Amino acid sequence: MSKRAVIGLVLLLALACALPFVVSSYRTFQLTLALVYSITLLGLNMLTGYNGQISLGHGAFYAIGAYCAAILMDKYGVPYWATIPVAGVVCLLVGFLFGLPALRLEGLYLALATFALGVSLPQLIKYKGIDNWTGGVQGIVITKPDPPFGLPISQDQWLYFFCLAVVIVMFVLGRNLLRGRIGRAMVAIRDNHIAAEAMGVNSAMVKSLTFGVSAMYTGISGALGAIAIQFVAPDSFNVFLSITFLVGIVIGGLASISGALYGALFIQFVPNIADDLSKAAPWAVFGMFLIGFMYLMPMGVAGAIRMGLARIARRAQNSRPGAA
Amino acid sequence: MKRIMLPIAALLAAALAAPAALAQKKYGPGASDTEIKVGNINPYSGPASAYGTIGKTIAAYFKMVNEHGGINGRKIDFISYDDSYSPPKTVEMARKLVEQDQVLFIFQSLGTPTNTAIHKYMNAKKVPQLFVATGATAWNDPKHFPWTMGWQPNYQTEARIYAQYILKNKPNAKIAVLYQNDDYGKDYLKGFHDGLGDKAKSMIVKEVSYETSDPTVDSQIAQLQASGADTFFNITTPKFAAQAIRKAYDSGWKPLQFLNNVSASVGSVLKPAGLDKSVGLISTAYIKDPTDPEWAKDPAVEQWREFMKKYYPDGNLADSSNVYGYAVAQTMAQVLKQCGDDLTRENVMKQAANLKNYRVDLLLPGIMINTGPDDFAPIQSEQLAKFDGKTWERFGEILGK
Amino acid sequence: MEGFLHQVLAGLATGGIYASLALALVMIYQATHLVNFAQGEMAMFCTYIAWSLTNAGVPYWIAFLLTVVFAFILGVVIERVIIRPVENAPVLSVVVVFIGLLVILNSVAGWIYTYTIKTFPSPFPEQPILGIRYVSPHEFGAIGVTLVVLALLYAFFRFTPLGLAMRAAAQNPDSSRLVGIRVGWMLALGWGLAAAVGSVAGMMVAPIVFLDPNMMSGILLYAFAAALVGGVDNPAGAVFGGFLVGVLENVVGAYVVGPDLKLSVALVLIIAVLVIKPTGFFGRVHVTRV
DSSP states (O other), X not given: XXXXXXXXXXXXXXXXXXXXXHSOHHHHHHHHHHHHHHHHHHHHHIIIIIXXXXXXXXHHHXXXXXXXXXXXXXXXXXXXXXXXXXXXXXXXXXXHHHHHHHTTOOHHHHHHHHHHHHHHHHHHHHOGGGHHHHOGGGOEEOOOOOOGGGOSSOHHHHHHHHHHHHHHHHHXXXXXXXXXXXXXXXXXXXXXXXXXXXXXXXXXXXXXXXXXXXXXXXXXXXXXXXXXXXXXXXXXXXXXXXXXXXHHHHHHOTXXXXXXXXXXXXXXXXXXXXXXXXXXXXXXXXXXXXXHHHHHOTTHHHHHHHHHHHHHHHHHHHTSTTOO | OHHHHHHHXXXXXXXXXXXXXXXXXXXXXXXXXXXXXXXXXXXSSSTTGGGHHHHHHHXXXXXXXXXXXXXXXXXXXXXXXXOTTOHHHHHHHHHIIIIISOOSEEEOOBOHHHHHHHHHHHHHTTOOEESOBOOOGGGOOTTTOTTBOOOXXXXXXXXXXHHHHHHHHOTTOOEEEEEESSHHHHHHHHHHHHHHGGGHHHHEEEEEEEOTTOSOOHHHHHHHHHTTOSEEEEEOOHHHHHHHHHHHXXXXXXXXXXXXXXXXXXXXXXXXXXXXXXXXXXXXXSBOOTTSGGGTTOHHHHHHHHHHHHHOTTSOTTOHHHHHHHHHHHHXXXXXXXXXXXXXXXXXXHHHTOOOSBOOTTBOTTOOBOOBTTBOOSOOOEEEEEEOSSSEEEEEEEEOO | OHHHHHHHHHHHHHHHHHHHHHHHHHHHHHHHSOOOTTHHHHHHHHHHHHHHHHHTTOOHHHHXXXXXXXXXXXXXXXXXXXXXXXXXXXXXHHHHHHHHHHHHHHHHHHHHHOSSOBOOOOSSOSSOGGGOOSSOHHHXXXXXXXXXXXXXXXXXXXXXXXXXXXXXXXXXXXXXXXHTOOHHHHHHHHHHHHHHHHHHHHHHHHHHHOBOTTHHHHHHHHHHHHHHHHOTTOHHHHHHHHHHHHHHHHHIIIIISXXXXXXXXXXHHHHHHHHHSTTOSSOOOOOOOO
C-alpha cells in the first residue's frame, strides 16, 4: 500500500478511537451500530460485488448470528466475546450449505432463492418446535457486557472499542482474501466464468466458499449487533433488513472495501436524517435520497471517490511540463 | 416575654417556611417553568404503520392543550420518533429521547417486542415508560419493573372473558381459533387456553395461524371450517378480521364467533366485511366506537369529532385508533396535572400510580381508570357486546375491576 | 375431500392474484430485462386513484378505463424521468432506484390516504356462480380478467408490428436501432404497458384483500416467485406459475406442515423447482455460445 494510504488509515484509526470520548453516549451507540453494519456489508460485498452472486436474503444470516449469540449467552451463560467465533462458524457452515444448491441458479433466480430465505427465516424462528430455544415471538433479552479489568470507561464505550477491534480484524482478513488468489478467482468468475474455468479456477468451490465466507461475516456482525441492542426478536430480521443491506453495498460502492464503511454510515444515519426532514412521509424522503445518490454516484460513494481522485491525478499529470 | 415570643417565633418560622414549600418546584430532565418534554415512539412506517395514526392523534391533542394554555401553565413539547416496528430501531429512538432530547418520560410506545426491547433500559435509567400501547401482561409488574405501566385492558383478560362465556353458555362447543403469529396473537391464545383450563384440549378442535405478510386468510378459514367447529375465536388485526368474517360467511360457515376487540370497529372492520355478515359477532368493549350509531350523538364523541376536524383534519373519523389516542393522551394530561409543580420522574410515576376512579368520557359508561402502587393496570374492566347488524349491543355486567 | 377441494379452489383464487401481478412483472422484464420491484406499489397507487374516482361517484368501468390510462402514462413518465438517467448504470444501481421508487410510492400513498383499510368495489355480481361457495364470483371474474389480459398481451406481442419492435428492442437494442426502431420509446412503452397491466391487477385484487398501502407487499414475493417458476420471459408461464404457487401454498399449509412453516416450505419447493429446471417451467433455455 502506498505511503499516503497508510497515513490516511492511521489518521482514520486515531479518529475512530477518539470519537467515543468526544461524542455523547447515544452517538457512540449509533456509531457502534454503523461499525457492526460495516462488517455485514463487507461480507455481502464479497458475495455480490466481487463474486457477482446477488443475495437478497443476508438478513437471514445476520439473524442466525444474532440468535447464536443470544441463545449462548442467555441459556448457557457463555461470555459475550466467545459467542462471536461460534456465530461465525455456524454461519460459515450454513452459508456454504446454502451456496451449494445455489450454484445452479443465476442472477434473478438466485435473487429469488435468497429472497425466499430472507422472508421465511422469521417464521422459522417463531416455530413452535424450537421456541423454547429462540424465545419465539417474545424474543430474548441479553445483558450488556461490562468493560473488563475494571477499565474506567462506560459500557457503551467498551462495546464500541470491542466492535472496532472486530472490524479491524475482519477488514484485514477480508483485504488479504480479496487481494489474494481467491479474491482474483472470485472476480474472474464474476466477469467471465467460462474463461475462468478454462484457466483452471474451480468455479463451484470458489462460489460456495464465497457464500460461506460472506455468511460468516454477516453472522459475526449479527452477533455483535445482538449484543449492542441487547435484544433479539423475529420482527427485527424481516426481509426489509436484507434489502437495506443490498442498498448499503450499492450506495457504498460495489467491489470496494471502503464502500462497506460508507454504506454502513448511510444505512445507519440517513433514515434518521430523513425522519428529521419530514414527519409526514419520511420514507419518501429516504427513497429520494436513494434515487439521488444513484443519479450522482452510480458506482457508489467509493466509486465516485475513486473517479474523483483519478480525475485529480490526471489533471495533475496533464499540468506537469512535458505532458502530451 | 418568652411566652409570647415562642408562638410568635413559631408563626414567623411557619410563615417563612410556607411560601418556600409552596414555591418549591422540582424538575427532572425535560421539565421547566415553561415546558414539559414528552417522548414517544410509534410505527409511522413498516408493517404496523396502521397504528401510526395514534401518534398523530396524541400530537394533535397536545397541540390543542398548548393552545389552551398548557398544563399548569407549561407547554407540552411532544417528541415522537418512528421505529418502523423494529426493536433495534426502538432501542435507538429510546436512547435518543432519553440521552439526547432529555425527555422527562416516554409515553405510549407501541408494540410488544418493541417495548420489551427497551423495558430493561428504561427501568435501569429510571425513566417512566408510561401507558405503553400494547395489551401484553408484562407491563403490570411494579415489583420488578417500577417504571413501566400499561393502559389498555390486557389481551389475556379479554380472552379469559370469552372462555368463561363459552364454558357457561356453550359447554359442549367445538372451538376453532385463528390467530396472528406474533406476540399479540399468542398472548390472546394463551389467555384463551388458560380460561378454558383443562377443557382446552378437548374443546379446541383446530388452531391455525397466519402471518401479516399473507395476502388473505382464505385458506386458514377453509381449514377451520373443515374441522367441523361450531365456535370460532377470531384473533386478527382489522384487515384480516374483515377478510375472515366475510370469507366465513360466504363459505356458508356460521359459527358462534368471538372477535378480539382490537378489530371490533364498525367502520373499519365490520362495514368492509359486510354488516349483514357480521350479525351475531361477540366482542368486548371498553371504549366508544365512533362509527357505532349508539354513540352518534354522544357529547364526548361529538367533542372528539370537533377536535379531529380542527387539529387532525387528515385523520380518519372511522378509525377507533384515533379515539384510543385521544383517551390515552387525556389520561396522560391528567397525570401531569396531578404532578403540579413537582415534575420529577419519580413524581410522574407516583401520580401515574395514583389515579382514583378517573373518568375519561370516551370510555364506556361505568368504566373507570384506577391505579395504585401495586396496580399498574389502569383499565381492567370491559363489557361483552353482541353485534346486531347496526351496532354493538352491550350485555351483562362490567367485568374486571 | 371437500376440505381438499376447498383448499385447491381457494388456492386457485389467490393464485389468480399472484398471476395478475406476475404478468406485470414479466411485461417489464420482456421490455427491459429488469425486474421492477416497485411494480406492486405502482399497482397499489393506481388502485388508490381508481378508489378516489369511484368514491367521487364515477361509474366503475369508466373509472377502470381512466385508471388504466393514468397507469400507462405514469409508467411512461417514470421510465422517461426516473429510469432514463440511470439506464447505463450497473444493474444493481438500477435495482436501488427501483427500491427508492417502491419506498416513495408506499410512503406517499400512506400519507395521502392513511392506513385504514378501504373497500374497493367489484364489477361482478354477488350471487355465487354455479352454487360454488368456495370461490366468490369476484374471484372467478378476476381470474377471467387475468386470462383476457394474458390473451391480449400474447396477441399484441405475437401479431402486431409494434409488439415485435418491442421484443426486438429488449433483446438486441443495437441491432434494433440499426433497423430504425426507436429503442428509447419502446422501453417507455413497455413500462407504460406493464404499469397498465399492474393497475388492472391492483383493481382485481383490492376487493379481495381490501385496499391499504401495504396491500401488495405480501403479494409481490409470491408474484416474483410465480414469474420465475413459470419462466420469466413467458407471460403464459407467469400465469401458470401464479396458480401453481397459490395452490401449493394452500395445500402445503393445510396438509403438509401447517401454517407455521407454510412460507418456508412453499418457498423451498419453489427453489427446488428452480434447481431442477433453472429457467422455470416454460422459460426459454438460454444457450450461451462460448
